[in-house]
Amino acid sequence: MFKISGVACDTLLETCGSPLVVYDENKIDEQIRSYVNNFKSNVFDTEVVYASKAFTCTAMLEKLEQESASIDVVSGGELYVAIQANFPANRIYFHGNNKLDEEIEMALSYHVQTIVIDNMHEVERVVALADKLKQPVDVLIRINPKVEAHTHEFIATATPDSKFGISMDLVDEIKDMIAKIDACTYVTFKGFHSHIGSQILATEGFMAAIDKMVGFIKDINVDVSILNIGGGFGVRYTKEDQPVPTDIMCQTLIEALENALAQAQIQVDKVCMEPGRSIVGEAGYSLYTVGFTKQTQNKTFVFIDGGMADNIRPALYDAKYECIIANKDQQPAVRTYEIAGKCCESGDILIHDALLPEVEANDILVMFTTGAYGYSMASNYNRLNRPAVIFVKDGKARQVIARETFETQMILDVQKDIEL
Ligand SMILES: *Cc1c(COP(=O)(O)O)cnc(C)c1O
Numbered sequence: 001m002f003k004i005s006g007v008a009c010d011t012l013l014e015t016c017g018s019p020l021v022v023y024d025e026n027k028i029d030e031q032i033r034s035y036v037n038n039f040k041s042n043v044f045d046t047e048v049v050y051a052s053k054a055f056t057c058t059a060m061l062e063k064l065e066q067e068s069a070s071i072d073v074v075s076g077g078e079l080y081v082a083i084q085a086n087f088p089a090n091r092i093y094f095h096g097n098n099k100l101d102e103e104i105e106m107a108l109s110y111h112v113q114t115i116v117i118d119n120m121h122e123v124e125r126v127v128a129l130a131d132k133l134k135q136p137v138d139v140l141i142r143i144n145p146k147v148e149a150h151t152h153e154f155i156a157t158a159t160p161d162s163k164f165g166i167s168m169d170l171v172d173e174i175k176d177m178i179a180k181i182d183a184c185t186y187v188t189f190k191g192f193h194s195h196i197g198s199q200i201l202a203t204e205g206f207m208a209a210i211d212k213m214v215g216f217i218k219d220i221n222v223d224v225s226i227l228n229i230g231g232g233f234g235v236r237y238t239k240e241d242q243p244v245p246t247d248i249m250c251q252t253l254i255e256a257l258e259n260a261l262a263q264a265q266i267q268v269d270k271v272c273m274e275p276g277r278s279i280v281g282e283a284g285y286s287l288y289t290v291g292f293t294k295q296t297q298n299k300t301f302v303f304i305d306g307g308m309a310d311n312i313r314p315a316l317y318d319a320k321y322e323c324i325i326a327n328k329d330q331q332p333a334v335r336t337y338e339i340a341g342k343c344c345e346s347g348d349i350l351i352h353d354a355l356l357p358e359v360e361a362n363d364i365l366v367m368f369t370t371g372a373y374g375y376s377m378a379s380n381y382n383r384l385n386r387p388a389v390i391f392v393k394d395g396k397a398r399q400v401i402a403r404e405t406f407e408t409q410m411i412l413d414v415q416k417d418i419e420l
Helices: 009-016 025-038 058-066 076-084 101-109 120-133 171-182 204-220 246-264 313-317 406-412
Strands: 020-024 045-051 070-073 092-094 114-117 137-144 187-193 226-228 270-273 284-295 300-304 323-325 335-340 349-356 364-368 388-393 396-401
Touching: 009 020, 009 284, 009 364, 009 388, 009 396, 020 025, 025 045, 025 058, 025 246, 025 388, 058 070, 058 076, 058 396, 070 076, 076 092, 076 101, 092 101, 101 120, 114 120, 120 137, 120 171, 120 187, 137 171, 137 226, 171 187, 171 204, 187 204, 204 226, 204 246, 246 270, 300 349, 313 349, 323 349
Parallel strands: 020 388, 045 070, 045 270, 070 092, 092 114, 114 137, 137 187, 187 226, 226 270, 300 335
Antiparallel strands: 020 284, 284 300, 284 364, 323 364, 335 349, 388 396
8 A cells, every 4th residue: 555654545535535635744844945955055145935826724834934934925815824824924925917906905014025026017006005004015026037948948039928027128117117116115126036937847947047137137237135036946747757856956056146146246135946836746645536447449537536626737738647556556557547537527637548557446546746736726616625635744644724515615605685
């Protein structure tokens, strides 16, 4: 029987129900520590900022706080979780391409240290609201460095059509933004941010972005205290993915940063990075119970008790995963299966051509590397209940998010007349 940090999968399903999202806490801890310990420089301060959109809950935030990591949030909802968890406001970065006034006010009221500004309109809003609330806040400006990094390759060409940030070519507009910020007593310009993509397996795209950002800082010639180089570090979903190990990635980036800054004769106080997926991705497992198998003309389907509602990534962008049958983990693979969810969509297939032992009803199917953008993107489609989330560590288990129930789903099903 396959175990996660010393706990057998059948025990987990028997005690916590099925389907289930399980995190190996040791793996999360190792990743956070690896980033915090290796992303260090003698030249500038460093800060590891976890992108909480990958997976957030109170237990996760408590862990990050203990390990001296910071977080970023991209919405009022993510900020609300952080506030409920008492996450220190001076370690929160607020992102997003269309922050609502009420979200900005919420961030200011909670004394969030830093807002990452997307565009000129947002400068005006943040300045107006900080003035109104008389609340100091630091800001970074998000720059589009026009390095588009994909999984393996990157294209350092003009990609002016990203919805995020302001193109680094628009120097005059960026200077206007800084001038507007400087004119406000409550808002302090601290520096620039860039984020070039996600599930990036090689270092080249990051190196290109670092060079371009440092070159940009030199050209624009303003004092920059903080440079935030974003996240996007890849994980292993299948054997095709060979991510650069975290320690080597961090050391490579630090070296590139130190060299680029020295060459350009620029000093910054602090460099931030923002890993999301690579902190929680490989630590997460999805456990399902097999209902039936079904033979069609060319395929054999395995029907599981979850699917696109708890993991939209295969349907959304053809994401690839690997799986095993936990109770047959010592048996040889004999056949390829389509791992099909229970949602009413033909596209609800989690894995194509999974090579497995003979699969039968009540087998336990475990999907790997589902810890990032799995639960956080989950929905109630077909009114499925979102699974419970369990942390396991050295033979012990604890629930960190309860399973949804039909009753909790009905909480918002409230009828009333609206006075117009
Ligand atoms: C999503 C995001 C990240 C994290 O990306 P990962 O691929 O999960 O590492 C970091 N910074 C910003 C601004 C993001 O939007």
